[in-house]
Amino acid sequence: MIYLYNAHIYHNAKFDAQLSGLLIDKDRIVKLCFNNDKVNPDWEKINLNGAYVYPGFIDAHTHCFSGGLYLSGIDLSECTSIKEVLEHISNSLKNNQQYIFAWRFDEEKIAEKRFPTRQELNSVCPDRPLLLRRIDGHSCVLNSKARAIIPGLTSSNEILIAEDNDRAVNWLQDNLSEAEIIEAYKNAAQAALKGGFTTVHTMIGDAQMSNQHYKLVRDHLNEFPVSFELYPQSFNIRDALELGAKRIGGCILADGSIGSHTAAMTLPYKDKNTRGILYHNDEFWQEFVAQAHKEHLQVAVHCIGDAAIHQINSAYATQDREEVKELRDELIHCEVTPDSLIQEIAKSGAVAVMQPAFDLLWGGNSGLYSERLGERYKIMNRFQSLSRQGISICSSSDWYVTDMNIAMSLYALIHHHNPQEKLEPIEAIKSYTENNSWLNHTEDSLGIIEEGFIADLSVMDTDFTKLFDWNKVRTLLIIKDGNIVYDDR
Secondary structure (H helix, E strand, C coil), rough: CEEEEEEEEEEEEEECCCCEEEEEEECCEEEEEEECCCCCCEEEEEEEEEEEEEEEEEEECCCHHHHHHHHCCEECCCCCCCCHHHHHHHHHHHCCCEEEEEEEHHHHCCCCCCCCCCCHHHHHHHCCEEEEEEEECCEEEEEEHHHHHCCCCCCCCCEEEEEHHHHHHHHHHCCCCCCHHHHHHHHHHHHHHHHHEEEEEECCCCCCHHHHHHHCCCCCHHCCCCCCEECCCCHHHHHHHHHCCCEEEEEEECCCCCCCCCCCCCCCCCCCCCCCCCCCCCCHHHHHHHHHHHHHHHHHECCHHHHHHHHHHHHCCCCCCCCCCCCEEEEEEEEEEHHHHHHHHHCCCCEECCCCCHHHHHHCCCCHHHHHHHHHHHCCCCHHHHCCCCCCCCEEECCCCCCCCCHHHHHHCCCCCHHHHHCHHHHHHCCCCHHHHHHCCCCCCCCCCCCCCCEEEEEECCCCCCCCHHHHHCCCEEEECCCCEECCC
């Protein structure tokens, strides 16, 4: 048995001063130890030196394959000009790389406010396929080498969006070996541990899943130090059933993103004469959701703009909720939500799977959302308004789009740009523990620190119920199924 002591333990939504330790036997918490309890000398003792112990944090939506793959790619997030982008790519090229991935590009941070051209990419990488991807994943540019070998591209535009963006990304990723795929997930697992997480919900593949890829990861799940909850990224219900999946989707797209002007809006964008893109019609989604529910599959769909959210929520709402009441259908992102739409979501019973860091990075009256949508930035990422209507808020990073960093995400929830939409610390923590466990139907064994529950614990150096600087927070220890899988004390 392992005895954790000398720690602040988060129990019943507070740090209980009388709770002095936890006793773990195999994969379970078997005893909450209080100040007057006797300590058995045979127990293995771990002194946590005043650290803060939380239920294992759960990230409800990630792109772990892409994120893990891109960790060995070229990170452009710190570049502020086209010259810097090109120099960074040139200096980062490695001889053993068959394909070059450059990621986290954000033209809003670039002095020229544009993507690099194909010719500019050719000048620094002429001999190998190069894909440069926008930070939100919804647009990319290719060098000539990549353009020449990727089949099926329909647009002659340099900036690829929608299906062409998906085709480019999928083709390059589909040509990776099994070893490279597993290595990507191992990279993702380490990023999750460092960020404070014990469980991660992730799509298999990226824009489109292959059965082979799903089976590969599924059959190696016990090799990873975190739990990966898998979402078959597919419209093929038969495939999902054959793979043994409990859900379908994850980031199957109803629309695109705000940054790429492809999120589907009821009104035009402020800075461009477009309303974005609805990728499928209402009938398509009605039929898809109905068939998924018939097979008892939980559905998760990417929908950012209010037109897309309305479309997907309507598909959920028209189903017989009594027949599928235990299914927890997901509105992934659920960003642009006027009051009337919030009322619709409350009636449908859908779950809002949201990303707090989006507001931190792009919210407020001078951020990307304001630039793209004007005053509509005020009705984006409405955590409190949704929660007040009884809608379950399940929080996530959308990694690789933002970091898997529990401190950053909790800070963003607690310090929302719109004070009316912030969550109290207890509710913020709940959105990454109890709520996300409930989303995965594991609420009877995960999400709280309690006797009989699985010993998944995130040990941090910070009390998240008080004011904190998220840049200075450290993950000290991660315990997964009763085993120490990360130790940075």
